[in-house]
Amino acid sequence: MMLRGAVTTGMISGVGDVFVMKMYYSQHGDYEMNNHIVEFEPDRRIGWEPEAGRGHPDLVDNPDHARWGHRWSFQLTPDGPDSTIVTEIYDCSRAPADERAGMDNGRVWIDSMARTLERLDTLCTEAGL
Numbered sequence: 001m002m003l004r005g006a007v008t009t010g011m012i013s014g015v016g017d018v019f020v021m022k023m024y025y026s027q028h029g030d031y032e033m034n035n036h037i038v039e040f041e042p043d044r045r046i047g048w049e050p051e052a053g054r055g056h057p058d059l060v061d062n063p064d065h066a067r068w069g070h071r072w073s074f075q076l077t078p079d080g081p082d083s084t085i086v087t088e089i090y091d092c093s094r095a096p097a098d099e100r101a102g103m104d105n106g107r108v109w110i111d112s113m114a115r116t117l118e119r120l121d122t123l124c125t126e127a128g129l
Contacts, residue, residue, distance in 0.1 A: 002112075007032060014040050020053060031055035039073055047073030047089075069094030070106075086120060088113045 007020035017037040024030050032053035039047030051067040052058035070092040077085040090113065092099070092106045103109070 004030070012037055012040065012046065019048070023056075028057055029055070031057075035072075036067075038071060043076060045073060045075050047071055068092075068096060068099055070099075086117060088117055 002023050002025055004022040004024050007022055008018070010019075012019060015037050017040075019035050019037070021033050021035060022030070023033055032055060034051040034053040035048040036051060037046065038049050039045055049067060049069060049071050070090070071094070073089045073091075075087040075089065077087070079085045090106045090109050092103065100106075
């Protein structure tokens with residue numbers, strides 16, 4: 001698992017906010033990602049564009065390449081009084097062609113996204129949400 005935890009602890013309030021996450025990848029070691037909020041509708045949708053942060057080789061080797069334009073988002077759809085359907089979306093259509101090819105147009109993330117949604121379901125179920 002690449003995600004190691006939050007650096008930023010404040011609440012997101014809208015487009016333009018940035019939250020920072022601690023990450024680990026065997027080829028990069030420990031690093032951070034600065035995530036720029038680009039979509040925000042409270043209780044319905046949040047989307048962010050990652051940017052290489054402290055310790056990430058893209059920031060050191062090529063600062064102009066620190067933000068590719070790829071986007072992660074969660075869409076929340078009410079499904080009755082006590083449930084919500086959560087859809088995770090990854091859009092790499094704005095990323096450079098070589099990056100899209102290297103991640104098979106985002107398909108490399110499918111298993112990780114499924115595990116994220118399973119963990120979210122478990123956490124919400126255990127918390128009685």
